[in-house]
Amino acid sequence: MKDNFDFIAILKYRTTDEGGRWGPAQSGYRPQVRFDFEKITSSGRQVFINKEYVFPGEDVEAEITLLSPQFFENKLFKGLKFEFIEGAKIIGIGEILKIKNETLKKDI
Template identity: 80%
Template sequence: MKDDFDFIAYLKYQTYDEGGRMTPVQSGYRPQVRFDFEKSTSSGRQVFINKECVFPGEEVEAEITLMSPHLFKNKLYEGVKFEFLEGAKIIGVGEILKIKNETLKNNILS
């Protein structure tokens, strides 16, 4: 199978009290991803590393595939932070650990 992940990221899901989800999330979940420098969002499939399920408040590493990667060509670098959302509701935050899709990498900043 082709390795189609765009990057590996550290994710932290917010608890319900923090405005996050009430229920756990299964690996393969597709929330919206929003970077500070970009007004648009893209759906991003999260495949958790060594976990099948993440509960509110948990942290996990995941491989992420952006559904609209062309929006982020030459814009990403390791350490960039992002939010992930359900509709307009922020349910967690993330940080890129390693970029796997070289067309997304901003080589000036990395």
């Protein structure tokens, strides 16, 4: 697995009762990522760690690569929560465990 991702996060996919996905998500999936401090979203490729598929309701660790990382320079930190979105629907939530792209790291 390549090491050119922006951060590692724990992801929780919503169940259908919560308004989430009907079926599993495959590693490499590219939903939109939204942080509370930004109105914009960015596509974020999710490569699951030690799993190929994740079913609704499951938690998984994933390596995330943002399509537009320049919008998030000096803004991300360990513990920061975010949503991932498919169309207009929030399909899950995440929390950053480790920042790998140093230009994105916020000094706190």
